[in-house]
Amino acid sequence: MNWYPTSFRARRTLATGVVAALVCIGVSLLFLLFAGGKEADRSQALATGTWNRVVPLVRQGPLPSVLHDGKGVAIQVLDAHNQVVSATRQLVGKPPMATFRSTSEDVRAARVLCPPAGLKGCMTVVSYKIYQLDGVWLLYLAVPVIPWYGDTTALLLAIGVSLLVVTMMTAWAFRDLTKVLLPVNAIRMELAEITATGLHRRVPVPGKYEEIKCLAETANDTLDRLEGAYQQLRRFTSDASHDLRSPITAMRAQLEEALMYPRDTDWPKMTEAVLTGVERLQAIVTDLLALARLDAGAPLLRDATDLGRLVGAELSRRTYRVKIVKDLGRNVFICCDRLRIIRVLVNLLDNAERHATSQITVGVRADGQTATLEVLDDGAGIAVEHREMVFDRFTRLDASRDRDAGGTGLGLAIAREIAEAHDGTLTIEDSERGARFVLRLPVCDPPPAVDPDDFSETRSPSAGADDGEDRPRPPARESWTISNARGGGTS
Template sequence: MLNRALPSFRARRTVATAVLAACVCVGVGLLFLLFAGNREAELAQVHVTDAWNRVVPLIRQGPLPPVLPRGDVEAIQVLDAHGVVAASTPELVGGPPIATFRADDRNVRATRTLCPPHGLRGCMTVTSYKVYQPQGVWLLYVVAPRVPWYGTTADLLFVVGASLAVTATMTARSFRDLTRAMAPVNAIRAELAGITLTDLDRRVPVASDYQEIKLLAETVNDTLDRLETAYTRLRRFTADASHELRTPITSMRTHLEEALLYPRDTDWPKMTRAVLAGVDLLQMTAADLLTLARLDARTSLHRVPTDLCRLVEAELERRTYRKKIVEDLAESACVDCDRLRIARVLCNLLDNAERHAASRITVSVRVEGASVVMAVADDGAGIPAGQREMVFDRFTRLDTARNREAGGTGLGLAIAREIAVAHEGTLTVEDSERGACFVLRLPAYDACSAVRAG
């Protein structure tokens, strides 16, 4: 089944504007025509009343001329008590009575529409008046044009013309404005359609005519900036990951090929330990890559209120370290966190400190205002100020720490930074008297009573 092309936004809005304008014009036009029709009907009745006022005194007081002036009505005819035409306007002279109806006994006036009255053409409104005379009841017929509900033809033509003009004008203005408004959107769409992985530096044009479209273009450009940054980061990460994985694989392959070439000269236990060390490194790297992928996907955290001091104490008691650990913990420091993730941050910071410390590692937890601060400091060589942000890049090893014998996958600090960000916190390197000092700051949690590290 073929998909039918959807109508454009501009076409739908233009048609909607035209229909709305037409409906409004029809409504207003009908009201105007009803008003005009009532006005013409009232005017016709005024003319009939004027004719009655002119002729009745002539009937009662005399003399009644046989030919009456027409005035503002179509025709006038007077019948005496015997039903004989006594007077009329020129067009009815010598003719028969134009009508035979009269008002009933309770009224002196009756009105009917005759098509046509005798001696005249077309449908007209005839009003019959009873005039009481000594010799009997005389009849006065006054003929006026029949007034349609819309008034006059001129009123109808005016309303139709004005409605068409207003509808056409509003439709044209709507089409013009929508075309002008949609032009930047079409430009944005065209630019987005041309962006590929090879030219992620392209940006959509920012129009300044409409605030909403300007904000849309700026948002799209911001999204493209983030996309370019993420793609560049992913490409660099992929290259680094392939390099990091290739190195242990190459080392293991070399050991195995050398053992196969010289089986009798090979120290098999030593070779096996070397291969296992490479496997361990591969396993740690794969696990860290999986952790980073989950953090990048912003998987949900299992937050629970936790006393960070108790969590640090439990983690330090669980593990053994080659360097001396100095604890400086507050009595209580409560945070709302994922315990396993924060424990991973502590372990990564302790592993990094142990690789670079000379003899001692200091772990402290304190409360500073609305934040809980955990610091891990070592007494090693430290990190230059210009390189303190670089250590959080993935697969980054500073020149003083490139020796692989120190261990590590180059992802521990990057993972720790991502976990801190996921908790609305920060992880930075701050100044210290000696060595490096990594500081984790997390939002403090108020309800700290009865909270255990678990």
């Protein structure tokens, strides 16, 4: 079992308590050693003071048999024959408290005796030699033993203060961490309660603690994005189901009616109508597949390509009901998946042709390190507030529904995904008249040698190309405008 707590708060509190205890032990030791030293000095001074007081009395003689016991020091004076001639009250009539004496030239010697004769407990006994005319007299002084920590009061004081400091520090750390972690807990609880149905909820942002504030704000930003993505996915799913259901319902009605009145049914016409529905379903499913592959980040081919020539080749491949004005700069190289870039171009040209009144202008140029492709028509244009919306999946503006019921509303979404997969952008920008779509891609170095027939061999989606990811092209059908847009039939 792991004895160490896993909670951050418990660990920090424990760590603070341990550190505070170590610091207190260190400081207390220093304090007690200092107090012990002081006490030892005091005891030494007491012994020296007693010696200073008693030696003159011995020298003067005669000594009183009972000495005044100054400040609790037990004293005995022994004559040259080791007879106690004078002592403090508690040692009167008692034998010498010790037998040792300094053996060297030193007049002083000290020992701890437990107990000295005639006394109780352990005491430090100090023996002084006093040189008299009749020999060496001895003065014994007994003072209490001084422990290393001085006295009990100092020890109790150190322990008391240490316990108080450790308790206060630990309590402070616990209280402070509890306060700091409170908003984290609130964020955790809110996040735990957020489900797919409560994506509008946000975590509380605390007023203080910058780091936790940042965490809460980041969590809320993430929730914003998640909510946006979830709403988009919901819209996408419901739009996709709706767009898939409509042709299925129509085909079912046609087939049921034909089965009900087989003799009255114009079978070739009915089959053609059902085929149109099937083609539309096929177009939607293929577009959805293309989008799913782009979403999954499928790897792109990256061929160095002259964008002007690629666009020129695509324009000359088909005819238009409106006039095409070309301004195609050469040697503007991009590293791209040609089929996908052609797919963007085809969708832009289809849209432009559908909405243009009389003219479409297509331009290619290099702006520094950016290759720019512009498709501009002279139609009604797209209102500023719809310019981002049209890139959403299944978005078709009302005017387009009237103009062409066959579009899926996925073309621009796919085109933008392709642009972004090439590290570029696709936007709608201001123009005097009509809609101006601008594709920007990073330029790259030209290949060592460019084959003039390079692009003629590139199968275009509009020519029924199948790159393995794009939709298989249905045969061109005059009755279905989208087949021109996707199938690239001539008009």
